[in-house]
Amino acid sequence: xxxxxxxxxxxxxxxxxxxxxxxxxxxxxxxxxxxxxxxxxxxxxxxxxxxxxxxxxxxxxxxxxxxxxxxxxxxxxxxxxxxxxxxxxxxxxxxxxxxxxxxxxxxxxxxxxxxxxxxxxxxxxxxxxxxxxxxxxxxxxxxxxxxxxxxxxxxxxxxxxxxxxxxxxxxxxxxxxxxxxxxxxxxxxxxxxxxxxxxxxxxxxxxxx
Amino acid sequence: xxxxxxxxxxxxxxxxxxxxxxxxxxxxxxxxxxxxxxxxxxxxxxxxxxxxxxxxxxxxxxxxxxxxxxxxxxxxxxxxxxxxxxxxxxxxxxxxxxxxxxxxxxxxxxxxxxxxxxxxxxxxxxxxxxxxxxxxxxxxxxxxxxxxxxxxxxxxxxxxxxxxxxxxxxxxxxxxxxxxxxxxxxxxxxxxxxxxxxxxxxxxxxxxx
Numbered sequence: 001x002x003x004x005x006x007x008x009x010x011x012x013x014x015x016x017x018x019x020x021x022x023x024x025x026x027x028x029x030x031x032x033x034x035x036x037x038x039x040x041x042x043x044x045x046x047x048x049x050x051x052x053x054x055x056x057x058x059x060x061x062x063x064x065x066x067x068x069x070x071x072x073x074x075x076x077x078x079x080x081x082x083x084x085x086x087x088x089x090x091x092x093x094x095x096x097x098x099x100x101x102x103x104x105x106x107x108x109x110x111x112x113x114x115x116x117x118x119x120x121x122x123x124x125x126x127x128x129x130x131x132x133x134x135x136x137x138x139x140x141x142x143x144x145x146x147x148x149x150x151x152x153x154x155x156x157x158x159x160x161x162x163x164x165x166x167x168x169x170x171x172x173x174x175x176x177x178x179x180x181x182x183x184x185x186x187x188x189x190x191x192x193x194x195x196x197x198x199x200x201x202x203x204x205x206x207x208x209x
Numbered sequence: 210x211x212x213x214x215x216x217x218x219x220x221x222x223x224x225x226x227x228x229x230x231x232x233x234x235x236x237x238x239x240x241x242x243x244x245x246x247x248x249x250x251x252x253x254x255x256x257x258x259x260x261x262x263x264x265x266x267x268x269x270x271x272x273x274x275x276x277x278x279x280x281x282x283x284x285x286x287x288x289x290x291x292x293x294x295x296x297x298x299x300x301x302x303x304x305x306x307x308x309x310x311x312x313x314x315x316x317x318x319x320x321x322x323x324x325x326x327x328x329x330x331x332x333x334x335x336x337x338x339x340x341x342x343x344x345x346x347x348x349x350x351x352x353x354x355x356x357x358x359x360x361x362x363x364x365x366x367x368x369x370x371x372x373x374x375x376x377x378x379x380x381x382x383x384x385x386x387x388x389x390x391x392x393x394x395x396x397x398x399x400x401x402x403x404x405x406x407x408x409x410x411x412x413x414x415x416x417x418x
Contacts, residue, residue, distance in 0.1 A: 011345075078410040086403050090396075108400065114407035115400050125396035131389055139393060146366045147390070148397050150359040155401035157355045159409060170410075178402055180340055181356070184348060185398070186391055187299075187334035188357050191317065191324050192364035193387055194295045198323035200368060201287040201379075 006039045010047040025050055025068060049172045056179050063088050071167050078167055085171045087119055096126030111148060215248045219256040234259055258381045265388050272297050280376050287376055294380045296328055305335030320357060
């Protein structure tokens with residue numbers, strides 16, 4: 001297909017496709033004449049992946065380039081590629097305090113979760129736990145356990161649908177599956193809070209201060 | 210206690226406490242002399258709630274005022290008060306399309322969740338579901354079902370710890386329980402994705418494109 005069809009089918013404007021070609025994020029097409037190249041399904045797949053990484057994940061192009069390098073490196077297992085993609089989704093700064101980091105390490109060790117020691121998501125969790133301290137509170141261990149349990153159940157469902165036909169599709173689905181579902185899960189939890197509150201406090205009245 | 214102690218114990222600067230008094234978010238203290246008033250534990254509780262609503266929930270003061278009015282209105286049940294607080298946490302605009310709204314209505318009806326028809330969180334969920342369409346995808350019904358199931362399990366644990374001693378504490382805990390836990394849950398899910406990926410794709414290699 002010509003670049004115009006590639007743009008149309010991917011929903012990415014021609015100017016942006018040319019930009020991705022110049023930036024080496026998209027491999028060149030097959031030259032047909034001095035001024036025209038032909039593109040195929042692999043270019044379409046790659047464009048969709050770039051779009052998921054930029055538009056949905058909001059990653060800067062430098063990070064997108066590194067994820068794509070991992071996808072293209074035949075010596076890296078799909079596990080390593082997905083690990084690189086997952087790591088790219090979290091920011092590692094600002095660092096969290098040692099207590100919160102130890103709590104995260106302990107949780108992951110007890111659950112035997114295979115998470116890279118350098119994953120920035122560890123720090124993201126530690127920072128989220130630290131936020132309770134600002135209000136003089138702490139998330140109880142039992143609640144954290146239930147959260148971890150349900151998070152794993154959700155992740156298992158999410159990744160059950162990740163196809164292993166091409167590495168690009170696997171990465172695209174993993175990124176989309178991680179990010180697009182986040183607002184869905186948060187909205188559902190808020191609705192569930194409304195339901196649980198309505199049932200618990202519907203009849204009773206509580207003492208006024 | 211004097212205003213200085215109130216500020217110190219709540220972690221809110223004296224100038225901010227005075228501002229809340231002027232804005233009628235915080236009830237006046239007991240006048241002791243022409244220039245001094247005494248404050249008690251109820252003021253401390255109220256300040257903590259204001260802080261949770263502004264700092265954690267990021268609500269504008271106008272919305273905070275409406276939530277506090279609900280807390281102070283003896284004719285409103287705790288259910289109605291918590292409903293007002295939950296609704297304040299979601300924005301209702303931009304509106305979602307009719308298909309996504311119908312999908313949300315159907316889900317809530319099937320699960321018999323008690324959610325106010327005017328809750329802005331309905332629209333938030335509909336918009337989150339619509340986001341898949343941008344990438345030409347749709348969240349499968351089976352996945353949405355699992356999400357709803359786990360969201361309800363999480364909400365049940367969250368609200369099991371909401372005390373009913375005072376309405377202020379109940380609202381504060383509901384708001385904190387909803388908001389502070391969100392980044393915790395998202396980080397745990399991402400870590401679980403890393404674990405599930407590592408287990409599923411650790412050994413196998415997949416066909417390159």
